[in-house]
Amino acid sequence: xxxxxxxxxxxxxxxxxxxxxxxxxxxxxxxxxxxxxxxxxxxxxxxxxxxxxxxxxxxxxxxxxxxx
Numbered sequence: 001x002x003x004x005x006x007x008x009x010x011x012x013x014x015x016x017x018x019x020x021x022x023x024x025x026x027x028x029x030x031x032x033x034x035x036x037x038x039x040x041x042x043x044x045x046x047x048x049x050x051x052x053x054x055x056x057x058x059x060x061x062x063x064x065x066x067x068x
Contacts, residue, residue, distance in 0.1 A: 012029050015022035 010029070011023050011025045012033050014025050014030060
């Protein structure tokens with residue numbers, strides 16, 4: 001049993017398939033966690049684009065209109 005369950009933490013990540021005593025996890029909660037992680041990855045990508053064209057004010061306006 002993982003250490004976190006003694007601290008009343010609910011496991012969200014599924015166990016490895018070769019584990020002898022796998023724990024139970026909430027699949028719906030895992031999917032939500034995955035969606036949130038992908039959202040942050042996309043936001044970081046947009047930040048990379050905006051910071052590259054931050055010096056050019058007109059390009060920043062073009063990108064802001066394109067992605068809104």
